[in-house]
Amino acid sequence: MLASRSHAFSVCACLVAGGLLLSASADSADAKPGDAKPAAAKTAPVKPAAKPAAANKTSPAVGKPAIKPAPKPAKPAPPPPVELIGLVVMPSEQFRGGPPSGQFDGQGRRAPEPRFDSQPVQGISSIKPGPTPGAWWALSDNGFGAKWNSPDYRLGIYLFDLRPRTQAGPDSRVALQAVIELSDPARFFPWLITEEGTPERFLTGADADPESMVAMPDDTFWIGDEFGPWLLHFSEDGDLLSAPVELPDAVYSVDHPLVLARGAPAKLEHSRGFEAMDLAGDGKTLVTILEGTVAGDAPRSLRVQRYDTAAGKWLAGTLIYELDADTVSVTDMSRIDGNRFVVIERDGEEGDAAKAKRVYSIDLDRAQPGKPLAKKLVIDLLQIGNAHGLIETLAPGAPFRFPYLTTESIQVLDRRHVVIANDNNYPAKGGRGPNVPDATEWIWLELTNPL
Numbered sequence: 458m459l460a461s462r463s464h465a466f467s468v469c470a471c472l473v474a475g476g477l478l479l480s481a482s483a484d485s486a487d488a489k490p491g492d493a494k495p496a497a498a499k500t501a502p503v504k505p506a507a508k509p510a511a512a513n514k515t516s517p518a519v520g521k522p523a524i525k526p527a528p529k530p531a532k533p534a535p536p537p538p539v540e541l542i543g544l545v546v547m548p549s550e551q552f553r554g555g556p557p558s559g560q561f562d563g564q565g566r567r568a569p570e571p572r573f574d575s576q577p578v579q580g581i582s583s584i585k586p587g588p589t590p591g592a593w594w595a596l597s598d599n600g601f602g603a604k605w606n607s608p609d610y611r612l613g614i615y616l617f618d619l620r621p622r623t624q625a626g627p628d629s630r631v632a633l634q635a636v637i638e639l640s641d642p643a644r645f646f647p648w649l650i651t652e653e654g655t656p657e658r659f660l661t662g663a664d665a666d667p668e669s670m671v672a673m674p675d676d677t678f679w680i681g682d683e684f685g686p687w688l689l690h691f692s693e694d695g696d697l698l699s700a701p702v703e704l705p706d707a708v709y710s711v712d713h714p715l716v717l718a719r720g721a722p723a724k725l726e727h728s729r730g731f732e733a734m735d736l737a738g739d740g741k742t743l744v745t746i747l748e749g750t751v752a753g754d755a756p757r758s759l760r761v762q763r764y765d766t767a768a769g770k771w772l773a774g775t776l777i778y779e780l781d782a783d784t785v786s787v788t789d790m791s792r793i794d795g796n797r798f799v800v801i802e803r804d805g806e807e808g809d810a811a812k813a814k815r816v817y818s819i820d821l822d823r824a825q826p827g828k829p830l831a832k833k834l835v836i837d838l839l840q841i842g843n844a845h846g847l848i849e850t851l852a853p854g855a856p857f858r859f860p861y862l863t864t865e866s867i868q869v870l871d872r873r874h875v876v877i878a879n880d881n882n883y884p885a886k887g888g889r890g891p892n893v894p895d896a897t898e899w900i901w902l903e904l905t906n907p908l
Contacts, residue, residue, distance in 0.1 A: 536837035537834070537836070537905060538842060539836050540843075540903045540905075541843055541845065541847050541848070541902060542874075542903045543621030544898070544899070544900055545630075545898070546897075547631055549579070549883055549894040551578040552578060553577075553633060553636055556576070557571035557609065558610050559601060560572065561607070561609065563605055563606050564605055565606070576611060578633060579897070580599075581598075581615075582598040582865045582866065582880050584596070584670075584866040585868060587617075591618050591619055592616060592619075593618075594614055594615070594672055595615040595616075595617055596670040597613050598662075598668065599665065600661070601662065604712055606662075607662025607663055610662040611639075612639040612664070613636045614637040614678065614695070616633075617631060617634065618630075619631055623845070624846065625845070625846035637694065638695055639659070640658050642656070642657060648714040650664045651664055664684075665682045666682055666683040667682055667689075668682065668732045668748075668865070669734035669789065674740060677690060677692055679734070682730060683728050683729065683731065685701055685709070685710065685730065686704060686725065708751055709721055709722070710723060710724075711726060724752040728748065729747060731746075731748075732789065732865070734746070735790050735798060736792065738794070738796050741767045743766060744762075744790070744798065745761070746778055746800065748788070749786065757780040758779055758780075759777070759779070760776075760777070760778075761775065761776035762776075776824045778800070783812060785805045786803060787802055788865045789801045789866050789867045792869065793818065795820075799818050799819075799836075799867060799875065801816055801867050801877075802815050805862070806860075807861055807887045807888050808860050808890065808891070811858070811860035814837070814860065815836065815837055815838065816834075816835050816836035817832040817834055838864065839858045839859070841859065842856065842857070859877065860888060861880075862882075864878075865879065865880040866878040869908065872907040873903055876899060876900070882895065
């Protein structure tokens with residue numbers, strides 16, 4: 458399948474990931490903020506009652522009642538037990554074939570020389586099981602984090618062969634088997650792209666920002682983008698098969714070509730598009746969740762919308778996903794069964810400062826008109842058990858934390874097992890320490906309570 462495509466090529470390099478080094482100590486991983494007790498309030502002294510006074514005199518004064526301390530807020534229920542049973546760590550410095558990259562800054566200015574001689578293997582923003590056991594499709598994001606600094610990064614879908622570490626000692630193994638580079642040779646994109654004048658018309662990180670992916674039964678791929686935001690349909694060889702699908706009601710992001718040309722107003726902030734997407738139970742409907750709130754919608758509410766790929770149209774009835782008070786976005790979703798999904802929700806912090814990295818389950822069939830979807834906490838990514846000893850630097854009983862800013866991929870394997878991966882935003886740092894380059898970590902989790 459991949460060999461027939463000129464830009465879908467085999468990669469023979471193998472990556473061997475060693476033991477994971479965590480910067481956080483066992484004490485810091487176990488620390489919890491103390492419960493401050495309110496100071497006991499003093500009772501005002503009570504004056505002795507005066508003797509009966511003559512008629513029409515005022516009643517004797519009485520003392521003030523004692524002030525009772527405010528009750529402590531109820532502690533939240535402990536998160537459901539979850540164990541780390543598999544681990545793959547891909548070091549940040551990994552590259553594949555391709556042209557030099559990293560020559561532009563955040564304003565699009567070209568440096569005299571590119572930073573890298575080829576294309577980095579980084580920025581995993583969505584994962585799906587591959588065609589063989591142990592194989593995984595992994596969608597790369599737009600490159601270096603922004604539209605203007607990524608015109609020399611080619612968009613692609615990786616095919617990895619992964620052998621996770623399942624106990625203390627042995628290393629995991631990673632082999633990059635192939636890369637499908639995304640392109641638009643049939644000129645379906647209605648706007649100019651970076652490689653406009655080339656025969657292949659490869660798509661770059663200045664043309665689209667891929668964040669979510671569905672591998673279809675017919676071997677094609679649907680990809681959710683954030684620049685439009687658009688839904689993009691690609692062949693198994695990476696060719697764009699049709700024009701980008703726009704959101705209804707002219708919902709454009711600040712990076713949409715029409716907005717940049719001042720031809721339309723923006724209704725979404727930067728990087729707030731199709732962050733989460735998966736296939737519904739009917740095998741043809743894409744379920745999408747926007748990462749950000751559309752202008753005019755209620756604060757903290759995210760639109761859940763469905764696109765019928767067979768009919769080529771958006772379905773009526775937008776649903777609502779409501780963020781927690783301490784989180785800022787949804788980053789991915791995966792179907793459990795029927796129309797039940799798990800959803801990753803996160804705060805805007807990383808490393809030791811991270812406080813909210815959660816996975817909820819939702820059921821679209823139980824949606825109520827005008828009301829947010831009911832959510833059930835199923836995983837706290839900052840409270841993962843390490844009973845198998847995969848993280849050898851942790852003290853016995855200390856939880857394993859997955860504190861990356863961009864934990865952007867989840868895949869349900871069955872009702873008790875999921876796989877989660879982070880987007881390392883190469884060459885970013887901070888997930889495992891302020892000066893530690895972010896690796897790409899894949900974790901296999903086992904749930905005590907079935908989904």
